[in-house]
Amino acid sequence: MMNANESKIKKQRILIYIFFGFLTLLSILPFWIVIVNATRTAEQIQQGLSLIPGTNFMENWRILRDGGFNIFQGYGNSFFIAFSSTALSMYFSCLTAYGLTVYDFKLKRPAYLLIMFMIMLPPQVNIIGFYRFMVNLGLLNSYIPLIVPAAASAPTVFFMKQYLQTIYHPALVDSARIDGASELKIFHSIVLPLMRPAIATMSIFGFVQSWNNFLMPLMLINDRSRFTLPMLVQLLTTDTYTTQYGSLYLGISMSIIPLILIYLFLSKHIIGGVTAGGVKM
Amino acid sequence: MQATTEQSGKKRKLAKIKNTNKFGYWFILPFFIVFAGFNLYPTLYTLYLAFVDISGFNFEGNFIGFQNFSYLVTNNLFLQASYNTMLLWVINFIPQIGLALLLAYWFTNYQLKLRAQGFFKSVFYFPNIITAASVAVIFFTLFDYPRGPVNMILMQTGVLEAPFDFFRSAFATRSIVAFIQFWMWYGQTSIVLTAGILSIDKSLYEAAVIDGATAWQTFRRITLPLLKPITLYVLITSLVGGLQMFDIPRLLTDGGPNNSVETLMTYIFRQAIEGGRNVSIAAAASVYLLILTIILSAIIFFLIRDKSEREA
Numbered sequence: 001m002m003n004a005n006e007s008k009i010k011k012q013r014i015l016i017y018i019f020f021g022f023l024t025l026l027s028i029l030p031f032w033i034v035i036v037n038a039t040r041t042a043e044q045i046q047q048g049l050s051l052i053p054g055t056n057f058m059e060n061w062r063i064l065r066d067g068g069f070n071i072f073q074g075y076g077n078s079f080f081i082a083f084s085s086t087a088l089s090m091y092f093s094c095l096t097a098y099g100l101t102v103y104d105f106k107l108k109r110p111a112y113l114l115i116m117f118m119i120m121l122p123p124q125v126n127i128i129g130f131y132r133f134m135v136n137l138g139l140l141n142s143y144i145p146l147i148v149p150a151a152a153s154a155p156t157v158f159f160m161k162q163y164l165q166t167i168y169h170p171a172l173v174d175s176a177r178i179d180g181a182s183e184l185k186i187f188h189s190i191v192l193p194l195m196r197p198a199i200a201t202m203s204i205f206g207f208v209q210s211w212n213n214f215l216m217p218l219m220l221i222n223d224r225s226r227f228t229l230p231m232l233v234q235l236l237t238t239d240t241y242t243t244q245y246g247s248l249y250l251g252i253s254m255s256i257i258p259l260i261l262i263y264l265f266l267s268k269h270i271i272g273g274v275t276a277g278g279v280k281m
Numbered sequence: 282m283q284a285t286t287e288q289s290g291k292k293r294k295l296a297k298i299k300n301t302n303k304f305g306y307w308f309i310l311p312f313f314i315v316f317a318g319f320n321l322y323p324t325l326y327t328l329y330l331a332f333v334d335i336s337g338f339n340f341e342g343n344f345i346g347f348q349n350f351s352y353l354v355t356n357n358l359f360l361q362a363s364y365n366t367m368l369l370w371v372i373n374f375i376p377q378i379g380l381a382l383l384l385a386y387w388f389t390n391y392q393l394k395l396r397a398q399g400f401f402k403s404v405f406y407f408p409n410i411i412t413a414a415s416v417a418v419i420f421f422t423l424f425d426y427p428r429g430p431v432n433m434i435l436m437q438t439g440v441l442e443a444p445f446d447f448f449r450s451a452f453a454t455r456s457i458v459a460f461i462q463f464w465m466w467y468g469q470t471s472i473v474l475t476a477g478i479l480s481i482d483k484s485l486y487e488a489a490v491i492d493g494a495t496a497w498q499t500f501r502r503i504t505l506p507l508l509k510p511i512t513l514y515v516l517i518t519s520l521v522g523g524l525q526m527f528d529i530p531r532l533l534t535d536g537g538p539n540n541s542v543e544t545l546m547t548y549i550f551r552q553a554i555e556g557g558r559n560v561s562i563a564a565a566a567s568v569y570l571l572i573l574t575i576i577l578s579a580i581i582f583f584l585i586r587d588k589s590e591r592e593a
Contacts, residue, residue, distance in 0.1 A: 027464075095308050095311065
C-alpha cells in the first residue's frame with residue numbers, strides 16, 4: 001500500500017520534471033534562436049532553423065554598424081540614465097523611509113498614507129500632463145525627466161521602510177546623538193550602511209526597470225544620439241535591416257546580452273527580492 | 282540648548298530626542314518636492330487638459346466641459362482599444378494564474394519534494410527581466426512571414442502546408458500578445474504565490490497530515506482559502522500593469538491588424554504624439570484609463586473579500 005503510493009509519487013515527479021523541462025525550453029529557446037541567428041547569413045536563416053552558431057558574426061556586425069545602429073552609444077545612454085536614477089531613488093527612498101520611521105511629527109501619518117496611495121496608482125495615467133509640462137519647461141531631449149522623478153519612488157520607500165523597521169532601534173543612534181552628531185550625519189554614517197542589503201535588492205530592480213523603460217524616452221527623446229537601448233531596438237523594425245536578417249538578429253542579441261549577463265550573476269538576489277517583496281517591475 | 286546639571290542624564294537625553302522630531306520634515310521633504318513637481322502637478326495638468334480643446338501645436342485652449350469625454354465614448358477606435366486592453370489582460374491572466382498556482386502547489390508539495398527549485402524559479406522568471414521592447418521584436422522576427430523560425434518549424438513538422446502570416450490575423454496577433462504577457466509574468470506570479478504558501482502556518486498542515494488528508498485536499502481546503510489576500514494582490518497589480526500595456530503591442534504590430542491589439546496606452550500615445558496631436562483627447566482617455574483601473578480594482582477587491590467573508 002505504502003509502496004504503491006511511493007511509486008505513484010515517483011511517476012508524478014518524473015512527469016513534473018518533464019513539464020519543467022518544457023517550460024525551461026520555452027524560457028530559453030526564443031533567445032537562443034535569436035543569438036544563434038545573429039551569427040548566420042541571411043540566406044542560411046531563410047533556409048532553415050539551426051541551434052548551432054554559424055560563422056557570419058563579423059559580417060553581420062559590419063552591416064549593423066554601417067546602418068547607423070550605434071549600440072555602444074545606446075549602452076552608454078541607458079547606463080547613464082539607469083545608474084543615475086537608481087542612485088537617486090535609493091538615496092532619497094532611504095532618507096524618506098528614515099524620516100517616516102524614526103521621527104514623530106504631525107504630518108507623519110498623512111505622508112505615509114499618501115505614499116501608500118501612490119503605490120496603487122497606475123504610473124502612466126499622468127503621462128500626457130507630464131509630457132506637456134516637460135515641453136513647456138524646454139526639457140525635450142533632456143535626461144532630467146528620465147532621472148529626477150526616481151527620487152520619489154513610492155514602492156521603494158515602502159520597501160525601505162519595511163526593512164528599516166526590522167533593524168532600527170533608538171539605541172543605535174542615541175550615543176551618536178549625545179556626542180552631538182547632526183541628524184543627517186547619523187543617517188549617513190550609521191543608518192545608511194545598515195541598509196545596504198535592502199539597497200542592494202532594490203537597486204537591481206530599479207536599474208532594470210529604468211534600463212527597460214520604453215514609453216517615457218520614446219515620448220521625450222528624438223535626438224538619435226541620445227536614444228536609449230529600447231529605442232534603438234525599435235529602429236531595427238523600421239530601418240534598413242528588414243532584409244538583413246543576420247544583422248537584425250545581432251542587433252536584438254546585443255540589446256539583451258547585458259541583461260542576460262546580469263541575470264546569470266544576480267538571479268539568486270532577484271528571485272530573493274521577488275520572494276521577499278512581491279516586487280512588480 | 283543648555284541642560285542644567287540637576288537634570289538626570291536620562292531626562293536630558295529624552296528632551297533632546299523629543300526636539301529632533303521636527304527633523305522628520307526635512308528627511309521627507311525632497312521626496313515630496315519631487316513628487317509635487319513630477320507627479321502631482323502633471324496629474325492635475327492632465328486633468329485640466331482633458332477639459333480644454335488643445336490639439337496640434339497650440340498651447341492655449343478653451344474650456345469645453347465634458348466634450349472630450351463624450352467624444353471618446355462614441356469613438357470606435359477608443360472603444361475598440363478599451364475592449365482589446367481588457368480582453369488581452371483576461372486571456373493572458375487566466376492561464377497565468379492557473380499555471381502559477383499549479384507551479385506553487387508543486388513547489389510546496391511536501392510529498393513531491395522537488396529538487397533544483399531555485400534553478401527552475403530562476404528560469405521561469407527569466408523572460409520577465411528582458412526588455413519588453415526587445416521581446417516584442419524577438420517575437421516579431423520569430424513569427425515572421427513567410428520564412429520566420431516558427432513558420433519553418435510548423436512546415437518542417439508538417440503542421441502547416443503553406444506559411445501562415447500571423448500578423449495579418451487578428452486572432453493570431455492577439456494570441457501572440459497574450460502569450461508574451463503570460464510568458465513574461467507566470468514565473469513572477471508563481472514565485473509570489475509560493476512565498477505566500479510558505480508563509481502559511483505549518484501547524485495547519487501538520488494537523489491535516491495527522492487527519493490523513495491528501496496533498497490535494499490540504500491544498501484545496503487550507504492553502505487556497507488562506508492564499509486569498511496574496512491572490513488579490515497578484516490580481517490587482519497584474520490588472521493595473523495590464524491596463525497600461527504598451528511596449529509589446531506597439532513594437533509587435535503597432536496595434537494592427539485592424540486595430541486588434543490597439544490598447545488604451547497605444548491609443549493615448551497615438552493621439553498625443555502622432556498625427557493630429559490631439560493632446561486633450563489623449564488626456565481625457567488617460568482619465569478614463571484611471572477610472573477604469575479604479576473600478577475594476579474595486580470590483581476584484583470586493584468580489585474576493587466578500588467571498589472570503591461568506592466562507593468564514
